[in-house]
Amino acid sequence: MRVSSSYIVFFFHAIVWGGILFFPFFIADPETEYAIGAIPGAFFTLAGLIHLTLFYVNAYYLFPKFFNRRIWWLYVLLSVILVGASLALKTVMLHGLFPEIPTTAATNRIVFAPSFGFYVASIVYRKILNNIHRERQQKEERAERLATELKFLRSQINPHFLFNTLTNLVSLARKKSELLEPALIQLSDLMRYMLYDTQGRRVPLSKEITYLRNYIGLQQLRFEENIDVSTAIELPPDTEPQYLIEPMLLIPFVENAFKHGTSHLEHPEIIVRLSEQQGQLVFNVRNRIAPPSVETSKDRDSGIGLANVKKRLDLLYRDAYRLDIDERDGWYEVTLKLILS
Template sequence: MPLALEKSVALSGSIMKKNISVKKIILTLHILLWSVVLLLPYLVSNAAHDYSIGSIPGSFFTICGVIHIGIFYLHALVLYPRLWNKHYWWAYIPAVIVLIGGSFPLKYAIMAQWFPAVQHDPGTYRFVFAPSFVVYAISLIYCRIKDKLQAEKAQKEQQAEQLSSELKFLRSQVSPHFLFNVLTNLVSLARKKSDQLEPALLMLSDLMRYMLYDTGKKVALSEEVTYLNSYIALQKLRFGQEIAVNTRIAGSRDTAAFTIEPMLLIPFVENAFKHGSGYTPNPSIDIQLFLEKEVLTFEVQNRYDNDPNASKDENSGIGLANVKTRLQLLYPHRHQLQIRNEPPVFQVTLILSLT
C-alpha cells in the first residue's frame, strides 16, 4: 500500500475512533441525566412517604418521566430533523401539538386507573401536565444547540480543508521555484567547466530526494538544518571565493528534538544569494540559526546592489511571499518576521516558537 494511502487510512481511522468516543460520552450523559430524573423520587424521598414528591407518588412520577422521555426523543429524533430542518413548519406545528396534546389523555388515563388520589387533587394537575411543555421546550433548545455546534464544526472543517489546500499549493510552489534557482547554479558551473559540477549534481539529487519524500509533512528540525547546510554548500561550489559566506548554525544534537515546516528557512537564504551576488563590492552573506529552549532564531543578512537600474529577477518575490503565507497559516501568533532593508544591507530575522 502506498505511504500516502496508508496515512490517509490511518487518519480516517483516527477520526472515526474520535467520533465514536464522543458519541459514547454523549450517550452516557443522556442515560445518566434521564436515570436521575426517573429515580429522583427514590433519591429525595423514602418508603414511609411512598417516595412521593409533594402529593405525587414516586411511581407515578417515574411513569410520567418515561412519557417525558418519549416526548423529548420523538421531537429530537423525528419531528425536528424531518420537519423543522426541512422547512415543513406547517406540518411541524400540528405535529408538536399532537405530541404534547397526546401526552395529556395518556397521563390522565394512568392517573385515573392507578392513582385516583392524585386525580381527586386538582391542585397537582399543573405539576402533572405542565412538564410536557417544559420537556418539549428543553428538547427544542437541545436541537437548536446541536444544530449550532454541528454548523460550527462543519465550518471549521471547511476552513481546515481550505487551509490544507492552500498549504499544499504553497508547498508545491516551493519546489519548482527552488529547482529553477539551483539549476541556474548548475548551468553556471557547467559554463565554467568546473570540476565541482559532479559533486554539485550529487548534492542536488539529495536535495531533490528531500523535496520529493519529506516535504508533505513537518520534519525534524535537524533534517531541515542538514538541507540548509547542503544548499549553502552548493552555493559555495558555484561562487567559490567570490562571496564571503559566514555561517553559525546549531548542530543536530540541539535541533533533533523539534519539528518544523519543511523548506521554511531556505527561501531567506535563496534570496540572500540571489541579491547578494550582484555587482556589490565585497559581497558577503551572514547566516545564523540558534535555539534557546523551544524558540528558534534564524537570521540572514546580505549586502546588495541598490542601483534602481540593476536587473531584477521577475520571480524574485515568490520565495519570500510563499514563506510569509506559510508562516501565517502554520504558526499564527507563534512567529515574528522582521525585515530590515537599509541599503546596502538587507536583513531578515525569524523568531519562531517550535512548541
C-alpha cells in the same frame, strides 16, 4: 485510553434521565409509596418515560426533519400531536392506574405542565446540538482550507527552487567544471528531502538544517571563490532532533540572499546565523546589496519565495513568530524569531 465523546454523551444522558425517572425514590419514604404530595412515585417514573419519549422524538426526529421554511407548518402540527399524545397518556394513567390521585388544579399542574417543559427543553437541546455540529463542521472546513492552501504554497516552493538551482547547474556545465558532479549529488539529496521528507506537517529541525547546509554547499560550488559565505549554526546538541519545524521554511531567506546579493557587487558577502535563545529559534540572514545608483534587473518572480514564506508563517505560527526585514548601509538583513515546539 481515550473515551469516545459519544460514550460520554450517552453516560451523561443516562445519568440525567436516571435522576429524573427515579427522583421520588431518592427523596421520599417507602412508607408513603415514595409519594411527593398526593402523587405516588410510580406515577412520576411512568410520566418520566413519557417525557423521555417526547424529548427524543422531537429532538432527534421532528425538529431536524420538519423544522424548516418549506414545511414548518407540518412541524407545528406534529408537535401539537406529540404533546397532545403525552397529555392523553397521562390522562389514561390518572384514571386507569392511579384513580386515587385527586383531580385538583395543583395536581393537574404537576401532572400536565412537565410535558410542555420537556418539549421546550428538547428544542433548546436540539439547537445546542446544531450549533455544536455547525461549529465543528466550520472548524473542519477551515482545517481543510488551511491544508489545501499549505499544499499549494509548498508546491510553489519546489518549482521556484528548482528553477534557480537548475540555472546554477547550467552555469557549471558551461564552464565544464569538475564541480558539476558533486553539485548534482547534492541536488539529488535536496530532491529526496523535498519529495519524501516534507510530506508530513512538520519535520525535525535537524533535517531542515541538513537541507539548509546542502543548499548553501550547492551555491558555494557554483560561485567557487567569487563569494564570501559565512555560516554559523549554534544550537545545543539536543535541540535539533527535539524540535519540529515547518519544512522548507528557512531556505527562501537564504535563496533570496544568493539571488539578489551576488549581482553588481565586487565582493559579494552572505552571512547566515542560526541559534536558539530562550526557547526561540533565531535565524538571521544578511547579504550585501548593490548601491541604489546601480540598475539591477529584477525578474517578476523574485518575490515568490519571501511572499510564500510570510503566508506560511501567518497560517502556521501566527503569534508565535516575528519577522524583521531591514535594509541599510549596503546590507539587506532578515531576522526570523520562531517559538520552538
